[in-house]
Amino acid sequence: MNVHTASATSTSENTPSVPALEVAGVSHSFGANKVLDNVSLSVPRGAMVVLLGLNGAGKSTLFALITRLYDNVSGAIRILGEDVRRKPTVALQRLGVVFQSRTLDTDLTLAQNLTYHAALHGLSGREARARAQRALDIVGLGEKAKTTVRTLSGGQSRRVEIARSLLHRPGLLLLDEATVGLDIGSRESVLKIVRNLAATEGLGVLWATHLIDEVAPTDLVVVLHKGRILYTGGVPGLLAQTKAESLSDAFRILTGTASGSKAKAEAAS
Amino acid sequence: MTLEATLKRPPIVDDVQPSKLGPRAYLACFNGIVWREVLRYLNQSERFLSALVRPLVWLFGLGYGMRNALGMPIQQPYETYIPYTVYMVPGLVGMILLFNAMQSSLSMVYDRETGAMRTLLVSPFPRSFLLVSKLFGGITVAVLQVYAFLAFIWLFGRASAALGATEFLDIDIPWQGYLSILPAVVLSGLMLGSFALFLSSAIKQLENFAGVMNYVIFPMIFFSTSLNPLWRIKEGSETLWNVARFNPFTHVVELIRFAFYSQIGPTDPARGLDPTHLAVVVGCTALFLLGAIYAYNPSKGLIGRRGGPGGTGG
Known part of the structure; x- marks a missing residue:
């Protein structure tokens, strides 16, 4: 064989x-x-x-x-x-990561999950909250920031995990x-x-x-x-x-x- | 440029080199981890209740039930004869710390199995810092549990006395004792948390951990001074006395017992704390903590060799 x-080479000349x-x-x-x-x-x-x-x-x-x-x-x-x-x-x-296993705290809200992750990258306060909101907006879940993860579907949870992985601008x-x-x-x-x-x-x-x-x-x-x-x-x-x-x-x-x-x-x- | 303007549309990807993680970033990380533990705890009301009910069942079932049969002669650090319930309190505080440490480790095994542990460990902060922060999160919860337990005893004693039942007023701790136990509780929580953390690294699955809980928690409690003083254990069995003497939990209980009566430090050498207790707790904390950090080290520890944490196929 x-x-x-x-x-693998890039498809973009500007890379x-x-x-x-x-x-x-x-x-x-x-x-x-x-x-x-x-x-x-x-x-x-x-x-x-x-x-x-x-x-x-x-x-x-x-x-x-x-x-x-x-x-x-x-x-x-x-x-x-x-x-x-x-x-x-x-x-x-x-580096931003979305693991195979679900890793969100189901009892916490989307915003709490994301600000916790922001803290793991040294971010806190207004900046962490603003980044969390922006990341949730990007994945189309900005309006659900204050709902608990438990209420989300599997697809929505995945989108939250993607938002979480973007918080520190990887x-x-x-x-x-x-x-x-x-x-x-x-x-x-x-x-x-x-x-x-x-x-x-x-x-x-x-x-x-x-x-x-x-x-x-x-x-x-x-x-x-x-x-x-x-x-x-x-x-x-x-x-x-x-x-x-x-x-x-x-x-x-x-x-x-x-x-x-x-x-x-x-x-x- | 104002913060609002900067954050109005921040980039998703930064091309600039990430800034060095300074003290503020470390503090943010520490606070975030501790706050998450507290939030999780407050969201689990049944965990709060069981942490409160468990020592109370021991106190009322064993302590008040056996009080007349188990009188205590004068001994350090008590100034007079004490009822058995008074003797039990430091052991029950130790028990709260032990159960909480095991519960935190249980959550770490669970986190590993579900993969949540990975999100913690891929943080750019040093792994030892992350683990110590996680430990302090567990200790914060433990401190809340200890004070909830002590507050309940205090309130229950006075409430029942108002209703005519004065027998529950016997646990009379000096107000300074509530403050002076705090360093002892934190240090003991750190020791037991490190021990449990190390234990969790060596356990692959949750089911195994449940078994270890039975083999670890109850022997630690029964073969210590939490229910009986050393001299009385020695009267019963020299072998058990030796086991209790070398049981680190004995030293946790004694450290807390003396701290209740503000006997830490050279206040009165005749009745003061045996420095052995403090030395053993500090030494064991260092030993277990190093063990846990080693176990979670990606290049040397048990986790990497075994294929964890939260290892999945694929």
Whole structure:
């Protein structure tokens, strides 16, 4: 199989040279179980990169390393040029994250949830409240600031988590399986907000998913399978490389799940 | 430019290098974490009630129920004979702190399982600072619980006396005692919170933690001076006396007991606090806190090795 290892390149000519995220040669093991093997990828600023992989591919582990929940012992991870291990404070100041699990306090209001998160980035008082309101406006929930999270739908909660991740004005946004459990309308709404943020605000977005239908033709794609990167680049390049007619076929061919494990791949799409 | 104008349409993405996190940012972070713990606590009325009812059941069921059978001779720091209920109060305060510490850790295990812990740990502040702030959030809640308990005893004693039942007036703590216990309560809360935090890092799932609660909380309480003084335990069993002597919870209870009567410090060396209690609590606090910080360290700790916190597949 021809494994494409070149970095994903930006679709915009105006993108600055320092990428929002650079992962270079990162491997990680839990005991004897190697979950990431020499992973390299790049997320340009203002671009949406879809990290595509089946469950267990290593996406969440990669996210845990980028967010420094645990340290990478090999390779390097840089957020806007700042090494996560050497300069964690500066790097994490530029990072916004939406985790796979729901992480809002359901008993608190939207505003309380957001101002708590603002405090975790050293913001307080009027500035924190103003930023929270602006972020909620962006995701279309400005009028619900004083309602409790418990009253929100799953899609609305996700939008609050996106608003929360924007409070400290990050340059890179990570979303780990952000649409899991959402209906089709909510999924489209969340995707639209995130694509818009990348296009209009210059935010670099790494969107991890196992749902192939979330990939747009203009997105950059990274295929992660069993801890290894199998492809990085545009959608047309992936179709050309695999000689497939659809993205789901291309994914199956690339990951070797075309036969035998077909049901598994279908579940992924 | 006014603040309003600056905030009118702030950018979502900043191109400028983020500013250094100064003392004000640290204070904002600390306040935010503590305030969240208090808000969560106030939103959980059943947690408040159970924290109040638990020591009261012990006090009224065991204390007043057994008061006549369990008289206490004169001993430090008391100046005279005391009813058993008076002896129990510092132990019950310690129990509130212990349960609260375990409850906070329970919430951390829950936070880890749901992923909420991740939002805390991806903050740009040093992880040790975040954990200590979280501990102080738990301690603030514990202090509220302790004073609610003491206020209830005080009010109940006077209310029942007004109705003719004077037996509940026996817990008569000098007013200075309510203030002088505060440093002891905070320090003890820090020790027990650090211990529970370290414990939470080693526990993978909530169900396991429930088991540890049974194996940790009750032995700590029963094998300490919270219900019986050391000399009386020694009369019953030398082995139990040795266990109680080396139980850090014994030193928490004794620290609080002496603090109630303002005996911390060289006020009266003959009746003063044995410095061992303070030294053990301070030493254990340092030990457990370092253990918890180590355990939550991404490069060295148990969390990273195990694949937590809140690790999910994918």
